[in-house]
Amino acid sequence: MSGNISFYKQTDYSIQDLQAIIDDIFKEYKLIDNLDGKKVLLKVNLLMGKSPDEAITTNPDFVIAVARTIKKYGGQPYLADSPGGPFNKTALKFAYSKSGYIEPAEAGEYELNYNTEYYIVESPEGYRAKSFKICSFVQEADLIINLPKLKTHGLTLYTGAIKNMFGLVPGITKAEYHLKLQKINDFCHMLLDLHEAITPDLTIMDGIQGMEGDGPSSGITRQFNTVIASRSAIDLDIVVSYLLRKDKYKKDPLPAAISERGIPVDFDKKIIPDWVKEYFNDVKTPKVDKTSNLIDRRIPEPISKFIEQFIRPKPVILDNCIACGICAENCPAEVIIIKEKAEIDLSGCIRCFCCQELCPHNAVEIKYPLLGKILF
Template sequence: MHQVMIHPASYETVRGAIDHAFDLFPQDLKNKQVVIKPNVLRGSKAAEGIVTHPAVLAAVVEKVQTMGPASIVVGDNPGLFSYGANEAAFEQTGLMAAARGTYRNIGLDAVSLPFHPDFVETVNVSRAIVDADIVISLPKFKTHGLTVMTGAIKNSYGILPGAQKARLHKLAGNPSRFHDLVVEVFRLRVPDLFIVDAVVGMEGNGPASPELREIGLILAGDNAVAVDAVMAAMMGLDPSRLRFLRRAAEAGLGAWNLEEIRIDGNLAQLDNFKLPPLGGEAIQDNAAVQEMLESKTRLTPRADPDGCTACGTCVEQCPAQALSMPEDLPQVDMGLCVTCFCCQEICPEKAMVLQ
């Protein structure tokens, strides 16, 4: 039987909840490579509630540091609004300081992995995620206009660098297929522990809604399906109505039935919690959002001849081998490019631009 922790907390007292989470879900971190992945949708102020709060990240980093890991990496690939601005997003949100020197731009290096052929043959995943012995996922308690809620499973969408996210959004074509897609990305590297920032949650049309909700809780578990099922119940939503949870359960990734989940704490439904439409209409039928997604899929990297020094770093690091250097200027083969934009992230001269 799965177990999910529901523990009272404020951002000032969050360390107690983090300690309890590690007591309930022990992790052997000694001499291990540990990646801690917050939800960093985009650059924003911590008070906007769009990203995992810095106090939660800081408490997890402090806890992990006491457990003897060989290394700690804090990183994420921010969402559609922050391509090429990884450091800036972490600085603006306060997560850079909360990482306590462990931040790394995990978008700089990626590895190609086989994917579900119904979508694409391969995707690029941040190498730090693939190489990690332990991955700790720190989702935010939020709604999402396409998947209704975003939690433990959806947070793994950030293991994909660059515009792959927008490209896969477009390839999915409709909300149902996007639910399936999210599960396929999650399966690439299932995290070992999930700690959800539900001190202040988000309702309405997330994942960047201005409608915040004081909840005062930290959730935790070592099974994403169970954690998301508890989140759904707290939002007043029957977990069985979420396609991505049903799909994950069918794939053997966990159980969403609350009768199969042991609760450490008090599971209570939040009064009058505002949910987006269950069919994904909040994003699927939003012309502005769809145009933004479309514009991101049209972006292509190009070397600026005035800034490029022909150092070859982008060619060496391109995980899709889509770059070559025929005449002292990198050239992109868009037939091979997977729009991960690692070249833009890694260029020491910032000479790779997106057009």
């Protein structure tokens, strides 16, 4: 880890307090002289349209504070993301509205993106992806400020700075990557390839109210009371991974992939103030699916398919499913059918957990078979 990282204590979404913090961050990272006349993309986490108090999306007051600070130094902020599901103007408007982004836009705080085209970005040096379909709103940006929400995640354990950039891939195109890169390690390398292809200029994490447990959408909201900033999304994710997982963090999917690229994941823990460590005591994180790589690498497919039903975690549809069909629309393997409620053909399920991530009703649970728990 080579870059700088900053922590700010903040227990609520007071725009005034946050503006003071963001101003400090812009000064520390020398952004204030580079903003005049620039279009600045605010890459929020808009996983789906959800009320801000559910802590699934970047809080709108947090975004307002960043937007006001950009404007103070002459920049023009615009907010954009590609949520799960179809990427069109109707879906975007719905997601913006539910997440509290429309009112500030109408009050002139920032512009909202409605461009749903995409372009191709080559990544010839990529480990797992040599090119990406990327939303065209990225091309308009002179600068990108990454505004992730601090949350746990069923597949990658934690969704932070690097994972937030996956929202630059349009709508259900994201499913193609899940389908092609079924091992968690491959998926994390793809995320790092994407980060190399399009690197944010600054990351400011909304870690005030985040999520623990079954994140990124079905977990429990938790006060972390921390705003975290860095020029390096990788450094920020290494530090937050440590805060969430303590000594286990180096073996977790994203830090492990970072390390495989020759980037050190060790760092001096003294850079983290004690008050931050206290707010991150005993965080509940999802289990790592350690069976994924083992099965895929060492055992022929017919046998692995048979064994995995006894050891691999699997998505289970709960009784509160309302058969809305969102999980089926986003299932990369197309193994969900909608009857009275959603039904999954587990024989074709690739365990990407997109269904759990995108179900707006928390009606998908990840179950861990007893044998898998004992063995792994």
